[in-house]
Amino acid sequence: MKKVQAYYSILQFCPEPARLEYVNVGIFLFCQDKQYVGVKFSETPRRVEKLYGPQNHAFFNTLKDAFSERVRVEFSQFQERSLIERFASMRANQLRMSKLLPMSVLDPDKDLSELFYELVGVEKPNSRRSSVRSKLKNIFKDAGVLDFLDEPEPVSLPEFGIDVSVPFGYQNGSYNLIDPVRLDHDAPADALKEAGKRAIEGKWLEAHFSNEQAKKRLVVVGDFDKQPDNFYRAVLDLMSEHKVSLHRLDALDSLLTDIKQHMPHH
Known part of the structure; x- marks a missing residue:
């Protein structure tokens, strides 16, 4: 596999734009050849607080979420570089x-991830914080099922104003959208936020296709490394209530078995 051309942008935050002292808080990466658009942010505004003092963490998280969702919507079709440059030039406020x-x-x-740790430098990478998507891809590859999985197009839910975008999918009577999610955050509130987002998306996905013959459902694979069992059980209950199937990254036998049983359908 050879390297291909990509482009990145540093995401910078300033609570007082008039001061023009922006702090690196994230990275945007675009690769048209691999149909990839990625965003990685600092989990907290800790670096900003070193320069500006205490910040509103809720506002910072809302700003990050809004930007990430905008990127997902704007570039789900993997636009050309010129359109992304235009998008970047219009970002001139706090972020x-x-x-x-x-x-x-x-x-x-x-x-x-490597670019993020090099240019934003919140903390050094380690195996626990490596991409859950990459981990899951390797598991699928080792199990011999990767080639039988789809790379689904984003599923639009216009009545809710969102697109559900995941890296893997397969058919077993319903179409399963597999979403790998990191749920091993040091702050339980951050992990619950990620879990809650998927639970809501799964509920809306089920509702949107409830009257159609071709059903779709969300399957979440969570990395619960170092989280207590009661946390996992709480997330499992939440997902079940919202019609979402949950699997632990370190216990995927049932998911792998189901994929293998339905491989002839691909």
């Missing part, structure tokens, strides 16, 4: 994007 810079990538998820 802005630097000029797009070229780089070569082999594994966009891994390259995004």
Whole structure:
């Protein structure tokens, strides 16, 4: 596998734009050849607080979520570089994007993480914080099912104003959208936020296709590394209530078995 052309932008935050002292808080990565658009943010505004003092964490998280959702909606069709440059040039408030810079990538998820730790530098990468998507992809590959999985197009839910975008999918009577999610955050509130988002998306997905013959459902694979069992059980209950299937990243036998049983349908 050879490297291909990609472009990245540094995401910078300033609570007082008039001061023009922006702090690096994230990375945006775009690779048209691999149909990849990725965003990685600092979990907290800790670096901003070193310069500006205490910040409103809820506002910071809302700003990140709004930007990430905007990117997902705007670039779900993997637009050309010129359109992304135009998008970046329009970001001039508290959160802005630097000029797009070229780089070569082999594994966009891994390259995004490495770029993040190099330029944002909140903490050094370790195996626990490596991409859950990459971990899951390797598990699928080792189990011999990766080639039988789809790369689904984003599923639009216009009545709710969102698209559900996941890296893997397969058919077993219903169409299963597999979403790998990191749920091993040091702050339980951050993990619950991620779990809650998927629960709501899964409920809306089930509701949207409830009257159609071709059903779709969300399957979440969560990395619960170092989380207590009671936390996992609480998330499992939440997902079940919202019609979402939940699997632990370290216990995927049932999911792998189901994929293998339905491989002839691909």
